[in-house]
Amino acid sequence: MDSSGDAYASTPINSADYEIRVLELLPGPEGSQLSGTLIRHSLEDECANRPYEALSYVWGEAAAARTIKLGQNSSLKITENLEAALQVLRYQDRARMIWVDAICINQDDVKERDHQVQLMRRIYRNAKMVRVWLDLDIDPECPAMAKLQTFNDQSTDEDLGTDALFWEPLSVVFKNPYWTRVWIQQEITSAVSLAVQCRKVLLPVVQLYHYVRVFNSRVAGTDINTLVWVGWLEVSPNIQLPKRFRLVDSSDEPLEGSTLGEGDLNLLEVLSYGFKLECTDDRDRVYGMLYLACDYLEGDIAVRYENSVEVAYTSVAHFTLQKYRSLNFLLYAGLNWRDPPKERLLPTWVPDWRDPHTRMWLSYKPKFSQPAPPFVQRRTPWISTNSAVLHAYGTCIDCIEEIFYFPESVALYNTPATTFLDACRLVIRKTLSSQSTAEGDSLNDNGEFRLPQWHTLVRVLTGVDNLKPDDPDAHAKLKQLVSMSADAFVRTAQSSEAQSENRPLSVLDIISMNTTPPSESGQAFARLAWGTIGKHQPFVGANGGIGMAIKGTRPGDQIWIVFGCDKPMILRPAGDHFLVVSEGYYDGANRGELLEDIPEDLNKGDRQGGYEVKSIRIY
Numbered sequence: 001m002d003s004s005g006d007a008y009a010s011t012p013i014n015s016a017d018y019e020i021r022v023l024e025l026l027p028g029p030e031g032s033q034l035s036g037t038l039i040r041h042s043l044e045d046e047c048a049n050r051p052y053e054a055l056s057y058v059w060g061e062a063a064a065a066r067t068i069k070l071g072q073n074s075s076l077k078i079t080e081n082l083e084a085a086l087q088v089l090r091y092q093d094r095a096r097m098i099w100v101d102a103i104c105i106n107q108d109d110v111k112e113r114d115h116q117v118q119l120m121r122r123i124y125r126n127a128k129m130v131r132v133w134l135d136l137d138i139d140p141e142c143p144a145m146a147k148l149q150t151f152n153d154q155s156t157d158e159d160l161g162t163d164a165l166f167w168e169p170l171s172v173v174f175k176n177p178y179w180t181r182v183w184i185q186q187e188i189t190s191a192v193s194l195a196v197q198c199r200k201v202l203l204p205v206v207q208l209y210h211y212v213r214v215f216n217s218r219v220a221g222t223d224i225n226t227l228v229w230v231g232w233l234e235v236s237p238n239i240q241l242p243k244r245f246r247l248v249d250s251s252d253e254p255l256e257g258s259t260l261g262e263g264d265l266n267l268l269e270v271l272s273y274g275f276k277l278e279c280t281d282d283r284d285r286v287y288g289m290l291y292l293a294c295d296y297l298e299g300d301i302a303v304r305y306e307n308s309v310e311v312a313y314t315s316v317a318h319f320t321l322q323k324y325r326s327l328n329f330l331l332y333a334g335l336n337w338r339d340p341p342k343e344r345l346l347p348t349w350v351p352d353w354r355d356p357h358t359r360m361w362l363s364y365k366p367k368f369s370q371p372a373p374p375f376v377q378r379r380t381p382w383i384s385t386n387s388a389v390l391h392a393y394g395t396c397i398d399c400i401e402e403i404f405y406f407p408e409s410v411a412l413y414n415t416p417a418t419t420f421l422d423a424c425r426l427v428i429r430k431t432l433s434s435q436s437t438a439e440g441d442s443l444n445d446n447g448e449f450r451l452p453q454w455h456t457l458v459r460v461l462t463g464v465d466n467l468k469p470d471d472p473d474a475h476a477k478l479k480q481l482v483s484m485s486a487d488a489f490v491r492t493a494q495s496s497e498a499q500s501e502n503r504p505l506s507v508l509d510i511i512s513m514n515t516t517p518p519s520e521s522g523q524a525f526a527r528l529a530w531g532t533i534g535k536h537q538p539f540v541g542a543n544g545g546i547g548m549a550i551k552g553t554r555p556g557d558q559i560w561i562v563f564g565c566d567k568p569m570i571l572r573p574a575g576d577h578f579l580v581v582s583e584g585y586y587d588g589a590n591r592g593e594l595l596e597d598i599p600e601d602l603n604k605g606d607r608q609g610g611y612e613v614k615s616i617r618i619y
Contacts, residue, residue, distance in 0.1 A: 007070035008106040011038045015115045018043040020123060021104040022052045025086060025096045034078075034086050035069040038104065039097075043122045052097040054127035056187040057085055058178050059102060060135075068103065078102055085133040088200060098131075099123055110305050117303050120183075121190045121291035125255070130191035134176050138198040144169045148203075151210040153246060157218055164231040167215075173198065174237040182279040182288040189242055189258040189292055192251045209245040212237045264294035269365045271316065271353050272332060281305075283312040285353040295323065295368070314350050314387045325380050327392060327564035328366040334570075334582040335552060348580040349390040349618045366566050374600035376564045389577070390618040393604065394562040395611035397589060398541030400555050400570075402430055408534045413508040417493035417522075420507055421449070424461075427538055427546065428453045435544035449490045453546070456587050458486040460538055460546050462528035465590035475591075482525055489522025536585075547586035559586050561594050561611075577617040 013019040024037040041052065060081030067075045068086070078086075082102055090096060105116045116123075124130055139145065144167050151159065160167070173196075178184060188194065196203040219236045243262055244253035257263060260273050270293045274285040287303050290296050300323070301315045320329045332351035335344070346352055371377075381392040404427050407415045428448040448454060459465060464482050468475040489510060496505040507526055515521040536548045547559060549570055558578075560571050568589050570581040594609045606613050 003074050004070060004076040004106075007038050007074035007076070008109070010071070011040050013040060013112070018119060018122065020099065020116065020119060022097055022099050023103050025090050025098055027091050027093055027095060029092060030087055030090075033069060034067075034083065034090065036095075036103075037071055043119065043126050051128045052099050053129045053131050054099040054124050054187070054191075055085060055089075055101075055133060056124075056130050056184060056191075057081060057133040058181055058184075070103075076103060081133075081135050084135050084199075085197075088197070089131065089133075099127060114304050117287055117305075118298060120186055124187050124190035125192060127191070129193045129195055130187060132178070132188070132194065132196040134173060134178055134196065134198045136172055136176060136198055138173065138201045138203075139169060140201050142169045148207050148211055151207040151214065153210060155210045155214050157214060160214060160218055164235050167235045170211075171235040171237075173203070174239055177278065179239050180276070180278050182274060182277045182284050185259045185277070186288060186291050190255070192244075192253075192255070194241075194245055194250070205241075205245050206248055209241045209243075212239060212241055213246075216240070258292050260292060265292065266295045266366075266368060267293035267316065267319065268329060268332060269293075271351070272365070274353055275355055282309045282354055283307070286312045286316060310346055310350075311387075313346060313353055316353070317350055317390075318383060318387075321381060321383065324368045325372040325376055325564065326366070326368060327381055327390075327562055328368070328566055330562065330565050330569055330580060331366060331567055331583045334550075334580040335572075347388055347390070347619055372564065373595065373598050375598045375602045378600060379563075381564050388619065391615065392562050392564065392618065393613060393615050394560045394569075395594070395608055395613055396558050396560050397568070397594065397609075397611055398543045398545045398547070398559045398586065400539045400547075400549065400553060400557045400559070401434060401542045402555060403537055403539045403549065403553060404430075405537055406533050412530055412533060413506065413511075415507050416504040417489065417507055417510055417526075418497050418504060421490060421493055424448070424454070424457055427457055427540060430540045431456070431544050431546055434540055434542060449487070455483045455486070456546050457538065458483055458525065460548050460585060460587055461532060462486075462525060463532045463548070463585060464528070465585070465587075469591070482528065485522050485525035487522075488520055489525045492522050541586075545586055545588070547584060549584060550582040553581055557581055559584050559589075560616075561589060562616075563595070563598070566592065571616075571618070574619070577619050580618060 008021075011021050013021060019040055019042050021038045022041045024039055026035045026037070028035065058081060060079040065077040066080055066083035068078055068083070069075050079102070082100065086100075089098065101116075106112050147159075147166075148170065194205050196205060196208060215237050219232050240259050240261065242255075242257045242259070244250040244255070244257075247253060258265065258270075260270060267290070270289050271286065274289050277285075279285060279288060283305065286301070287305075290301060290303075296319075301319055317329045320326055329351055330349060332353075333349050335348055344352075379393055381390065383390055404423065406412065406420070406423050412420070425448045428451060431453045432451075459479065459482070462482050464479050465475075468478055492510055492513075493505060507530065510522050511526045511530065513521040513523050515523060517524075532548070535551050537551065537553075539547055539549050539553070541547065541559065545559075547568070549557070553570055554572070557570050557572050560569050562569050562571075568584040568586045570584040571578040572581050594611075598608060602608060602613060604613055604615050
């Protein structure tokens with residue numbers, strides 16, 4: 001029977017003093033009843049004589065409950081996985097000071113949980129050691145373990161060898177569900193010192209860091225079109241450890257980077273990774289990720305578990321608007337087009353962090369490095385008091401007239417290159433028609449591919465405007481390279497078709513060509529286009545512009561430049577308001593071209609870049 005109330009009542013914690021409880025795990029022989037005492041500890045007391053470790057683990061199935069005695073008269077149910085960890089970590093001859101969330105926080109007290117969650121970064125950062133627990137067996141004598149011990153900062157790709165199966169005994173470590181949990185990311189990222197415990201085997205963290213570093217480089221550098229890549233991917237660690245763990249003593253290293261990336265990430269970037277992670281409470285996709293963000297300060301977002309998922313997710317939009325006067329959260333928002341569709345619980349302008357798959361261009365992450373334009377600072381977008389409506393300003397630059405459905409994924413791989421070009425012809429001819437030009441009536445002999453509209457389509461199909469976002473010169477060179485590669489793709493495809501005795505080249509055939517440089521065969525264009533076409537399809541607007549839209553977009557949806565948002569947005573008119581469909585891509589508007597030189601005194605009804613400025617309500 002759970003009688004933990006007395007243990008918590010006898011150790012009340014003062015939220016104003018940043019107090020926590022720490023478990024004094026009492027000694028005992030392995031397999032005997034676990035017992036301990038809860039002790040109050042202030043995170044602000046740097047001279048405290050009770051240094052503690054913090055346990056990082058997965059709770060496991062609650063149904064398989066065990067118990068730990070707390071003091072003389074209390075006991076607490078714990079999971080089987082936690083009991084296994086404490087049995088191994090318990091000393092036989094002395095007490096061990098360790099912080100364990102399931103024991104040190106009264107999980108039945110919502111207010112206490114709210115308070116302690118906001119201290120998580122401090123708790124793990126102040127611990128002398130964060131100890132990772134993985135409930136699995138590793139053979140310490142296997143050749144892979146022996147080789148792991150040799151990895152260091154001088155290790156290179158050659159140290160992995162040529163046989164991926166050699167590393168299979170270690171793959172079980174990285175396939176463990178532990179690494180995919182939301183809270184784990186913060187726990188590892190906040191640690192000043194780390195230990196990885198696989199039952200009674202302790203993995204060397206420095207060697208582990210360099211093994212992961214080299215292995216991830218191997219996978220990234222192997223051609224994805226080969227079985228070799230598949231073999232290495234199957235045993236790949238597929239995790240990342242903060243760079244400070246490359247050193248034996250990491251305690252004095254700056255707490256930079258995270259399990260999500262080597263660099264600092266803002267809150268929107270951090271949350272965009274969360275849909276890949278697992279949690280039992282969807283609010284934790286925000287609450288559990290806050291302290292991984294370089295721009296989040298304690299208290300910026302209220303952590304309250306009495307709030308709904310909707311309130312938790314909407315708070316991120318409020319945060320972004322208040323901190324930056326930015327609407328870049330719209331880039332992660334919109335109608336989700338899953339099959340089967342998910343129930344929509346939020347306004348379309350609020351990102352659903354359970355499934356932010358409306359992002360078209362995951363390679364682009366808003367950095368908030370530039371201040372909001374003066375017009376946006378003067379006419380700040382605002383959210384209604386009930387958080388149902390977003391009020392903003394913007395200009396409608398086109399209306400989608402026709403969407404073109406290209407083959408995708410494996411189907412695109414196997415599509416003859418000439419068939420792919422036939423689909424491109426249809427887009428170009430529709431563009432010419434919408435631009436009211438008679439040029440398309442007299443085209444012959446592949447004339448479409450000598451027109452400027454072909455290179456416009458090339459830029460759209462490859463998403464080139466989102467590459468090299470911070471280097472205009474490099475971006476210009478890349479656009480030129482992609483255009484040259486696309487022209488080479490046309491020549492290669494047509495040459496193959498002329499040789500009728502041969503099987504027509506497929507898109508995959510061109511991607512797999514071993515030519516240097518890859519632009520000479522069309523390989524670079526084909527690779528980029530294959531990576532873009534899938535859940536995105538090209539469209540032509542009523543003004544003759546070409547863009548890319550996510551699946552689920554309809555003719556009649558509009559392309560908007562919403563002031564305060566870095567990228568074009570696709571909005572759907574719905575009576576007197578709009579719904580967010582997704583981020584959009586529209587040639588000539590993806591790099592802020594239409595937001596340049598906005599006058600500070602711009603008003604509703606004025607024209608900017610030839611388009612009328614309007615106020616809009618988004619539901």
